Amino acid sequence: MSPADRGDRGENQRGGNSGGGGNSRGGGHQRGGNARGGQGRGSQARGAQGRGDRARQGAPRARISAARLVAYDVLRDVDEREAYANLALPSRIRDADLDGRDAGLATELVAGALRWRGRYDRIIELAAGRAIAEIDPRTRNVLRLGVHQLLGMRTADHAAVNESVELQRRVANQNAAGFVNGVLRTVGRSTNEEWDAAISEAARTPDEALAARTSHPAWVLRALRDALRAEGREAELAALLAADNDAPRVSLAVLPGSELTPEEAAAAMAPSDGDGSLDDAVVGDGEAVPALRAVGPSPLGLELSGGDPSRAIAAIREPEGVVRVQDQGSQLAALALTRLRPVRAGERWLDLCAGPGGKTAVLGAEALLGGATVRANEVSEHRAELVRRSTVAVSEAVEVVSHDGREPAAYGDEQFDRILVDAPCTGLGALRRRPEARWRKQPSDLPQLTGLQTELLDAAVAHLAPGGVLAYVTCSPHLAETRIAVERLLARTPGLTELDARAAIRGVARGQIDIAGESLSAQLWPHRHGTDAMFVALFTRE
Numbered sequence: 145m146s147p148a149d150r151g152d153r154g155e156n157q158r159g160g161n162s163g164g165g166g167n168s169r170g171g172g173h174q175r176g177g178n179a180r181g182g183q184g185r186g187s188q189a190r191g192a193q194g195r196g197d198r199a200r201q202g203a204p205r206a207r208i209s210a211a212r213l214v215a216y217d218v219l220r221d222v223d224e225r226e227a228y229a230n231l232a233l234p235s236r237i238r239d240a241d242l243d244g245r246d247a248g249l250a251t252e253l254v255a256g257a258l259r260w261r262g263r264y265d266r267i268i269e270l271a272a273g274r275a276i277a278e279i280d281p282r283t284r285n286v287l288r289l290g291v292h293q294l295l296g297m298r299t300a301d302h303a304a305v306n307e308s309v310e311l312q313r314r315v316a317n318q319n320a321a322g323f324v325n326g327v328l329r330t331v332g333r334s335t336n337e338e339w340d341a342a343i344s345e346a347a348r349t350p351d352e353a354l355a356a357r358t359s360h361p362a363w364v365l366r367a368l369r370d371a372l373r374a375e376g377r378e379a380e381l382a383a384l385l386a387a388d389n390d391a392p393r394v395s396l397a398v399l400p401g402s403e404l405t406p407e408e409a410a411a412a413m414a415p416s417d418g419d420g421s422l423d424d425a426v427v428g429d430g431e432a433v434p435a436l437r438a439v440g441p442s443p444l445g446l447e448l449s450g451g452d453p454s455r456a457i458a459a460i461r462e463p464e465g466v467v468r469v470q471d472q473g474s475q476l477a478a479l480a481l482t483r484l485r486p487v488r489a490g491e492r493w494l495d496l497c498a499g500p501g502g503k504t505a506v507l508g509a510e511a512l513l514g515g516a517t518v519r520a521n522e523v524s525e526h527r528a529e530l531v532r533r534s535t536v537a538v539s540e541a542v543e544v545v546s547h548d549g550r551e552p553a554a555y556g557d558e559q560f561d562r563i564l565v566d567a568p569c570t571g572l573g574a575l576r577r578r579p580e581a582r583w584r585k586q587p588s589d590l591p592q593l594t595g596l597q598t599e600l601l602d603a604a605v606a607h608l609a610p611g612g613v614l615a616y617v618t619c620s621p622h623l624a625e626t627r628i629a630v631e632r633l634l635a636r637t638p639g640l641t642e643l644d645a646r647a648a649i650r651g652v653a654r655g656q657i658d659i660a661g662e663s664l665s666a667q668l669w670p671h672r673h674g675t676d677a678m679f680v681a682l683f684t685r686e
């Protein structure tokens with residue numbers, strides 16, 4: 145019997161075939177610690193009928209927690225206003241005046257429901273016996289939050305179901321409250337393993353099954369596999385997909401030239417019991433602040449145990465902007481350009497696509513140390529302002545302008561010794577960081593993006609001084625935005641030579657770094673390096 149067949153469809157559900165899921169058996173469960181499959185949901189499923197009966201016979205109406213309402217509102221913002229969850233969430237949390245615990249719950253609900261949307265939608269389809277597109281968008285979000293509580297969190301079944309039904313009554317179609325109740329009770333009766341087996345059984349191809357189980361759009365899954373295969377590392381696909389679904393630890397950078405090295409900054413905040421565990425918190429001025437460790441591949445990098453990064457940054461007591469949140473892959477990409485060869489005093493550098501200015505700050509700090517100066521260009525005025533704010537600590541060395549990087553004005557009649565083209569891209573390298581991103585991008589976005597990347601690269605190469613170095617960086621491993629873009633650039637640009645970016649990254653990295661493949665460019669990966677999947681290629685012009 146499939147999980148869906150075992151279910152109790154709500155009064156508003158259509159009957160009919162679940163679309164597969166015929167013979168559910170135990171299967172490969174994707175989640176680690178916070179999934180419930182590993183914790184004996186089988187026995188919970190056996191006891192679920194009794195609890196379900198009590199719910200149906202009029203258990204007391206559940207109160208809806210403010211955290212769930214906030215989470216629902218953020219999902220709606222993401223759907224209806226194309227909001228970014230990481231921006232919408234803090235403002236909704238502030239408006240609702242949630243305390244730390246509820247803010248944490250709202251954050252987990254939003255991140256989980258968005259990240260696992262593909263998998264949860266498939267489970268909802270199997271449990272409901274209807275396509276997700278046929279379910280009202282508001283009800284869909286109520287269900288996604290409910291499924292995450294049942295399968296991704298430790299919420300008690302009755303609380304997850306009752307609060308979801310109440311939420312449905314409050315924010316969506318009241319008449320579908322029974323439907324929500326029925327679907328969620330069906331979902332709660334089976335384990336993660338059983339649902340994964342049902343997903344696989346119902347899928348038309350192995351890729352469709354893998355994409356749904358790991359909650360990746362199929363085209364993204366294929367792009368990731370192609371990129372790994374190009375490095376001879378296709379076997380790492382499962383690890384990569386899992387890493388995309390894990391919330392990353394927050395990384396900080398300590399800008400070069402700071403009074404403290406990352407090691408000293410971490411030591412200054414080491415946990416008082418001295419075991420250095422990242423799960424510890426230390427006490428500063430009587431309040432717990434997150435612990436830091438100088439780990440990760442970037443020599444500027446620190447890793448935060450969790451909690452609010454601004455508290456850790458404040459505790460280090462460096463001037464504003466010196467210690468900052470930044471992925472360590474971004475740090476390495478910037479350093480690959482600045483440390484490829486020694487800086488000559490008076491060098492001019494250009495950061496062509498600078499907003500919001502994370503890499504510009506590293507370039508600025510390196511420029512200050514070496515006697516160079518940086519022109520930072522960003523097409524959007526608003527983002528150019530973010531670059532200004534991001535570079536306050538190194539503003540002496542950085543001038544910010546706002547032009548289209550394809551236009552001569554971006555270059556101001558100059559030739560540059562080093563140019564960073566950190567191009568707009570699909571962002572498929574940062575899926576773990578932006579849980580909604582994977583559902584926003586479409587393969588149809590690629591031609592427009594690769595066209596823009598081509599034009600930006602051509603304009604940049606035309607302003608590279610003879611003997612100068614250009615870094616092409618994307619936060620995407622998609623081959624169309626990485627190796628194919630590089631091969632095409634080399635083919636159409638006489639006098640341009642590719643340099644060894646792998647050696648450059650190995651040269652700057654903290655400790656050994658495993659960069660695979662035969663090409664000269666470097667691809668970083670979340671599962672292998674703990675960074676976003678940044679791509680770095682370096683060129684010089686004869």
Ligand SMILES: C[S@@+](CC[C@H](N)C(=O)[O-])C[C@H]1O[C@@H](n2cnc3c(N)ncnc32)[C@H](O)[C@@H]1O
Nearest residue numbers: 497498499500501502503523548549566567568
């Ligand atoms: C990947 S982001 C750069 C990230 C940045 N380097 C950092 O580390 O913070 C790409 C940036 O390019 C900008 N951009 C897009 N089209 C552009 C154009 N035609 N000229 C210049 N910048 C552009 C986008 O607004 C975006 O801020």
